[in-house]
Amino acid sequence: MIENWANHSRAIAYDELRFGRNRPSDLDGILILPDATIVIEYKCGESEVKGMQKKVLETLVDDAEKAGKRSVAFVARFYDRDPRNTVNAALCFVTEAYISNRWYDIRKLGFSLKQAMEQFMGGGE
Numbered sequence: 184m185i186e187n188w189a190n191h192s193r194a195i196a197y198d199e200l201r202f203g204r205n206r207p208s209d210l211d212g213i214l215i216l217p218d219a220t221i222v223i224e225y226k227c228g229e230s231e232v233k234g235m236q237k238k239v240l241e242t243l244v245d246d247a248e249k250a251g252k253r254s255v256a257f258v259a260r261f262y263d264r265d266p267r268n269t270v271n272a273a274l275c276f277v278t279e280a281y282i283s284n285r286w287y288d289i290r291k292l293g294f295s296l297k298q299a300m301e302q303f304m305g306g307g308e
Contacts, residue, residue, distance in 0.1 A: 208235040212272070213243070214300075220247035221300055222256040225275060232258055232279070244281055255303050256281040259296040273297035 197206045212223035222243050224232055232240065240256040247254035259275035277299040278290040294302065 205235065208239045210239060210243075218252055219304065220244070220252050220254040221303065222254075223272075223296065224256065224258050225270070225272070226258060226260050227264060228260070228262055240281055241284075245284065248283065253303070254282070257296060257299055259299075 195209070197208075200206050210222070211225045214221040214223075220243065222240055224236065224240055226232065244254040244256045257277050258279040259272070259277050261270045261275050263270065273296055275296045276290070277292075277294045277296055278288065280287045280289050280299070289299070292299075
C-alpha cells in the first residue's frame with residue numbers, strides 16, 4: 184500500500200551504492216505469512232527480470248523455503264504505460280513463477296496476480 188503518493192514517482196539512484204559488481208535492487212512487493220512467503224515483481228509490458236533483481240527474488244524465496252515456509256516469486260505484468268493511471272495489482276497478468284529453485288513460464292494459465300496467489304495459498308481465504 185502506498186501511503187505517500189507524492190513521493191511514489193521519485194526515482195531512487197543506487198549508483199553510489201555499488202560494492203564490486205553488486206548494488207541494491209528494488210523490491211515491488213512481499214507478503215510474509217506465518218507459513219508462506221510471496222514475493223512480487225511488477226513489470227510494464229514485456230520488460231525482463233534480470234541481474235540483481237532476479238537474484239533478489241530467488242534469494243528471498245530460497246531462504247524462506249530453507250526456513251520451512253512455502254514460498255514463491257511471481258512476475259506480474261501490466262500494459263498501461265500511462266503514468267497517470269493507477270495499476271490494480273490484483274489484476275496484473277502473471278507470466279512467471281519461481282519456486283523450489285526453478286523459474287516457470289506460467290503465462291498460458293492466464294492467471295491474474297490475485298488468482299495466482301489464491302492458487303498458491305490453496306484456493307484463497
